[in-house]
Amino acid sequence: MDQVLLCSSQIPLTTSISNTFIKKYMLNANGSYVKVYLYLSMCIQSDIHGLSISSLADRMENTEKDVLRALQYWEKKNLLTLQYNESNDDICGILLLNPETADQTISVTASDETPSNEISFDEPSSYTKPVSMPEDFQANTLSALKADTYTTSVDQTDSLSSMETATTEAVARKDEDAQPLPVDDTETKEIVITQEQTERVAKDDDFSWTRLIVESYLDRPITTKEADLLIYLFDTLHFSKDLILYLYEYCCSIHKTNINYVQAVAFSWDKNNVKTPDDAQELSHQYNECHSAICKALGLNRMLGSIESQYIDRWQNEWQMDLAVILNACNRTILTIQKPDFKYLNGILENWHKHNVHTLQDVQVCDDNYNKKKANNTRDNKPAIQKSNNRNQFHAFEQRNTSAAEIDQLEKMLLKR
Structure with missing residues (x-):
């Protein structure tokens, strides 16, 4: 992983954290996200060099995807800005922002002058641009499900983050050269969703959160057909939240997010009685x-x-x-x-x-039976083969049956000449 350059104009012995961050942002954030923010703040203020995404993941005892997801979360809260290389969309810098002015609209481009509290990359990173959650995800979800209100608690947020971490680590354990699962993505099956199902899942907070995370994986709002598929998986096939998230994270990891392929994988898992991400991983292995x-x-x-x-x-x-x-x-x-x-x-x-x-x-038994049958056929056909071999083209006509007396008579006639 490319090294991250940290820049600062001062090297304090302590790390200063804004009270606004503690009161307004920290309390409702996942603990692993807070650790990433605090560690980045310490690195910036202590002028620590040689930092990378992989080293952050090692120190946090998380996967690199978890670190990238934490950075995305704080970017959404306007506490930092991720800068991307224009040629390949790789991360080339991280700009920490002031929590006091986080509500203000901030626009930073790669051509801007690098501020003093920015983490920059010397060379383009090998990581692709992580997905981000648009601000109107909640509105899109409520509109599609025809729900009037949408609420969630801090406990649900923590539970969801833990669930994301579990599925991320499961996908990270797959081989890099893993092949797609044996499904035919050209074969589709009509999915029928009733109005009753739509109204039922609209009141389910677990489904609403699952949909939000699926949209974050796809980096876009889901279509009507994708929403129907999600309802079908959740309410008809009774896939758990973990399994649905693992399904979409798996498909995103192999760059196959077409609805037909996702549907085919889901039906294949249902056919093979896959109930948990571990079952799906075992099937893939x-x-x-x-x-x-x-x-x-x-x-x-x-x-x-x-x-x-x-x-x-x-x-x-x-x-x-x-x-x-x-x-x-x-x-x-x-x-x-x-x-x-x-x-x-x-x-x-x-x-x-x-x-x-x-x-x-069974193969050995089948071979033995075949060999015995072949040997019996050879033994039964051997006399016929020998009789056939005694006749050739010189025996194709009827032979004479001359007696000894006739032979003697012929010799006497020959001698008299």
Whole structure:
């Protein structure tokens, strides 16, 4: 991670925090967000150098996404401003603002002169611009749900922040090169939402907060269809808040936020009885492990296509075959035709499926039965083969049956000449 340069014109022994911050902002903020703000204030006022997002995350014992989310939160409160590189939208500076004038509109661009209380980056960061929550999210939510009022308590805020942290850490544990889950995002299913469901979730604070966070992940207000999908997941499939947030954070992490893909992933999780983010992570881990093993067995150095993923999904979920059985079929495919052919591979597994093969022991039994049958057929056909081999093109006509007396007579006639 690129180093963060901290600038200040004084180096006090203590850190000064505005009473306005304590009274107006700190009490209603999540504790981890407050820690980030206080530590940044200390670094600015103590002229500490060599700071980075990753080092902040280490000191806070949080993920880097949590630190970025905290910075976004204080930016929304107008207590700091994040500056982004115009070419790639990477963070290039952090400007701490005066809490006394936080309600005033502040505009800072990358070309402005760097103030004394600004954290700047020497080089563009490798982090992409984090999502931010627009000011009119609450209004959009109430309008879409046709609700008259919307309230929340400090306890709900803390609970939500903890939930965000849990899902963020779960996504952060995934492999960087993880492949998308085996879903067909071109296949859609009509979702029917009743007016009763809409009115019921409009009164549910958990749903309203979940919707706000989903919009923050997408960095935009959700559409009507996306709102219907969210209601369907919450009220029909009974997905928990944690699972819905994990679903959208997962889709955002692989840059697949199309409603058809999100819906397909959700239905796949419901089909596989996924109830918690841990269940979803385990399903994703099994999927990636299976695909990686099959690609290695076939000698493929690429992601599998949609139709290839459907083949694997059929072998594992519909035919209930162990991964070892599939890898055995992969080896036989390569040894027989010397190329990775999913149609040929599917032919082998389809034949095994007809013989009720699920494990390597079943494969061995199937091979033994085939060898016995082949040996019996060879033994039964051996006499016929030998008889056929005794006849050639010189025995294609009927042979003479000449007696010994006739042969002697022919010899006497030959000698008299």
